[in-house]
Amino acid sequence: MAATVAPPAAPPPTSATIRSLTAAGNHAAALRALSSLSASSAQLDHFALPPAIKSAAALRDARAARSLHAAALRRALLHRPSPAVGNALLTAYARCGDLDAALALFAATPTELRDAVSYNSLISALCLFRQWERALDALRDMLAEGRHDVSSFTLVSVLLACSHLPGDDGRRLGREAHAFALKRGFLDEGRERFPFNALLSMYARLGLVDDAQSLFRTTAAAFSPGGGDVVTWNTMISLLVQGGRCAEAVEVLYDMVSLGVRPDGVTFASALPACSRLEMLALGREMHAVVLKDADLAANSFVASALVDMYAGNEKVANARRVFDMVPEPGRQLGMWNAMICGYAQAGMDEEALDLFSRMEAEAGCAPSETTMSGVLPACARSEGFAGKEAMHGYVVKRGMAGNRFVQNALMDMYARLGEMDVARRIFAMIDPRDVVSWNTLITGCVVQGHVAEAFQLVTEMQLPSPSPSSSSSSSSTEEGEAHRCMPNNITLMTLLPGCAALAAPARGKEIHGYAVRHALESDIAVGSALVDMYAKCGCLAASRAVFDRLPRRNVITWNVLIMAYGMHGLGDEAVALFDEMAAGGEATPNEVTFIAALAACSHSGLVDRGLELFHGMERDHGVKPTPDLHACVVDVLGRAGRLDEAYSIITSMEPGEQQVSAWSSLLGACRLHRNVELGEVAAERLFELEPGEASHYVLLCNIYSAAGMWDKSVAVRARMRRQGVAKEPGCSWIELDGAIHRFMAGESSHPASAEVHEHMDALWERMRREGYAPDTSCVLHDVDEDEKAAMLRYHSEKLAIAFGLLRAPPGAAIRVAKNLRVCNDCHEAAKFMSRMVGREIVLRDVRRFHHFRDGSCSCGDYW
DNA sequence: AATCCTGGCC
Structure with a gap:
């Protein structure tokens, strides 16, 4: 290679040269060959132009398309001798993103010069721009002309369009198209599989998984001399997985393999997510083993991402990382980074997620996508040490990703967690269209920040038509609004219920329970657990237990909630018995929180020895290591019992x-x-x-x-x-009556009935003193004389709320009051006294637990 | 024909 030898002059290209270059995917060379042809004009004919135009389309080269268009016009080759050049140009313009040029080209073609391919090209161009209705209009025009044959090509585009029509239109037209395909023999044995596969996909997109499956079952055999087309199997697997029917997907995979069809990369990429959802780690590992035997498969970034996701989804984040690390740097595609980052974030390994995020661009030159951002934002929202939260928002805006709904939802959540509800609301206002996650995110933020009334308001709004910001300007607002309605789902209910629990508002909670029953959400574990918790925290232990007993399945959280419920109500023995039942049962394994609940129950009920026993057997018998919180619980158990040393x-x-x-x-x-x-x-x-x-x-x-x-x-x-x-923090007590919350604070009279309440309290107080009540003034912090101390105690917020309850609650009903701080000694004694004096049950909930006062005594036996 | 994404019960 010492001297450079001039290459031999290339032979002049012919239309055949261009066709073969295009066919080989060598598009740039095809365009170069064509331009050298243009010099010698004789060869630039209707055979050479279409492949060159296809190359321009493949390269998304609009300028080349326009210059080929001009060349065709100059030589009058656009529609003659056949429409082929014009049809190819139509597709090229569409592929280059210029739908208007494509449509103009079609409109300029005289009707008699159009052929079936012209219509097919038009329909698929419209589909490319997601103009589904117009695509079907074009089909109607085509049929109306009466001289064009519908081909498999037409059918595939039409099925695609049908699958995107909203509501029943799509289903109706899709089934019509299915019947048409059957009648015309498109699904017959030996025919090409495109229409068949497209039908499957259509049913998948319409969510008609059963239709897809019956089509697959009845027709697949006809295509399966050697097991059939791998695309068909892959389509079936992926549609089942996306429909959440993972077990069936795995069965289809087994059928496929046992019929001798070789799985390819798409098979693994489609089937692996089923393994994470079913927690079928063993099957996932088998697939991994098969993948490792084939270098091509192992290098497929779709497959590798799915493997990372499968391991991360099975709580094997370290294995996921190993798969990630095994793929050498240049081959690491965006999807792999995303899968690994999201895997870390979902495992709560926020620092690792943020670390990879900062490295992907800096070290690998891989620009984060919207998926990356929606994956990493939750990690950055949770990570307390991470100072760049607002900077992430700026980054998202700068990269033009601020219009993506996933990103917006994640950003909104981040600001809600920061307590910046105004920013969260502003982002919410810009989301269009909002989905159920958008609503749930804002609702959760409101509940966490204590704006429970606003949360309930949002639940009403989400169900109204046209809540989206765009629909006011749009002409078809009702129809569009209809499509953007969101129904509260299990997450919505689960996030509202802690709000009811915090407010001790059982009426609100019962409404949600009713909604759950009506919408078949009451057997959802998360909703069920939240209901058990809500009823318990509202003082309705029996209702709490009833929900627990009716649940078809319970997880560790359900059990923890119930154990905590009994502990809060001072029923320590029952709580510990439940712990034993849980530990023996095998439905759920006790975790750290279980022990916190059990120890707290022991502490409140004075079960010191049982508590210590639990604590000492915790690691040995259940593998739970003592954490700071657990240490605090034992300190509480011992300390409350007076064993301070x-x-x-x-x-x-x-x-x-x-x-x-x-x-x-x-x-x-x-x-x-x-x-x-x-x-x-x-x-x-x-x-x-x-x-x-x-x-x-x-x-x-x-x-x-x-x-x-x-x-x-x-x-x-x-x-x-x-x-x-x-x-x-100022003490505050409240009581729910007829679904409304009435709030009282000491030394303040914002409640409309405040004067009446104070008056009633004075009367009660006088009577209590007459009947022998002696105030416990030791909890007054101010050094004033005894009379003044007594006067201060008389208007403690919990006493005011009880007085209000006695005035307004239905006769005989228990008075249920909640307080934001611990109940003071005197209020505890006073409530006991009052319960006997007025012959009413009084239930007082403070930050930690319940006090049931009945006939002069308390459920906690004064052990608190 | 395909992977990666947002909201969560103590």
């Missing part, structure tokens, strides 16, 4: 790096209960270091000092609070 030694035995805030708070609470100033001071000082801005720590220490009569120290703590700028 043992509680203290649990904390000192914790690992140095372990988060000790909750353990110290439990100890501080126990010190207040048992009036231990010395240890309380130790705990409080540690907490002031760890969480200097948390008001409840200061308040507890104040309580300890006040109860001990150490007013100077109490005053000093309150001064320290003020210096630190820490404010106590």
Whole structure:
């Protein structure tokens, strides 16, 4: 190779040269060959032009298409001797993104010069631009002319168009097209499979999986001399998987293989997602083994992505990463990065997801797509240490991805989690059309941020027609709005129910329960678990248990919720019995939260030994390692029982790096209960270091000092609070009557019936004092005289709410009141007293648990 | 004919 030898002059190209270059996919060479032909005009004929035009289309080269159009016009070759050149140009313009040019070309063709291919090209061009109705109009024109034969080519486009028509139109026309294809013999034995496969796909897109399956069952045999067409099998597998019928998809896969059809990349890419959804790790691994034997398959990025997804979906993120790492860098396609990033994010491995995200572009030059963003945004929303949240929003906007619904939904969620509801609402307002996820995301944000009324308002709005921002400007607003209505689904209900639980609003919760029953959602595990939780937190333990017992299946969360429910209601023995039942049953495996629930139940009921037993057997018998929260629970069990030294030694035995805030708070609470100033001071000082801005720590220490009569120290703590700028959350109690929430706060009269309530409280108070009630003034933080202390206690928010309930609740009904903080000693005693005095059951829910007051005593037996 | 995506019960 020392000297460069001039290549021999190429022979002049002919139309045959161009045809073969185009056929070989060598489009650039085909166009070059044509332009050298144009020089010697004689050869530029109606044989040479169509393949060249096809090459221009394949290259999406609009300029080449236009210049070929001009050349054809100059030589009058557009429609003569055949429409072939014009037809090819029509397709080329469409492929280059210029539908108007394609339509103009068709319109300019005299009717008598059009052939069937002209119409086929027009129909498929319209399909390319998703103009489904116009495509079917073109078909009608074609049939009306009466001289064109519908070919398999026509049929495939028409089936595609039918499958995208909204509502019943698509189904009706699709079935008509099916009947037509049968009548015309398109589905006969030995015919090409395109129409058959297209019919399958059409039924898939219309969601008519059963029609697809019966077509497949009755006709596939006719095509299967050697097992049949792999495309048919693949179509069937993927449509079953997409229809959520994964078990059937796996059966089809087995049938296919046993008939001797060799699976290809598409087969694996279609079937692997079934393995993640069915948690069929074994089958997934088998497929992986087959893939590894074939270098082509192993290098197929679709297959590799599906493998990554399969492993990640089966909680084998490390295996997923191994598949990812096995594909060498240049071959790593976008889909693989996306699958791996999403796999990490869905496993909650947010740091890893963010790390890969930052590396994909920087190291591999792979630009993130909308899918990447919707996958990584949840990770970035959750990751507390990640400072670039708003920057991600900017990035999305800069890359032009801010109009993608998935991305918008994920962004909205991120801002809702940040507490920036206004930004979330603004993004929501721009989403068009909104889907059920858009609504659910905003609703969840509202519930989490405490805007429960707004959440319920949104549930009403989502079901109305034309909620989308575009439909006001559009002429066919009702029809379009109809299509954009969203029905609340299991997620919607599940996210609303904690809102009802937080408000202690059982009437609202029952409405949701009713909706769930009407829409066959009450047997959904997540909805069921949320219902069990809601009823329990609204004080209706019997209803909670009834829902639990009626569920067809329960998971670990369902069980945890019920155990917690019994614990909250002071029924520790029942809670522990449920734990034993769960551990013995095998329906669900106890996890960390199960032990938190069981230990909390033991703590509230004074089951110290049972609690310690559970704690010590936890890791040995159930593989649950002690976490900071579990340590805090045992501290609570011991501390509440007055075994403060043992509680203290649990904390000192914790690992140095372990988060000790909750353990110290439990100890501080126990010190207040048992009036231990010395240890309380130790705990409080540690907490002031760890969480200097948390008001409840200061308040507890104040309580300890006040109860001990150490007013100077109490005053000093309150001064320290003020210096630190820490404010106590105001106490607030509320009661639900006739579906409305009535809120009361101490020293405030915003409720319309406030004056009446205060008056009634005064009357009750007077009567209580007469009948021997002695206020417990030890929980008043202010150093004032006893009378003033008593006056302050009289208007505590929970007392006001109870007084309101006594005034307005139906006679004889239990008074159910909820409070945002812990119930104070005096309110506890007063409620006991009142329950006997007025002969009413009073149910008081505080942040942790329930107090059922009946006939002068409390369900918690004063152990709280 | 295909993979990767958003909302979640303690």
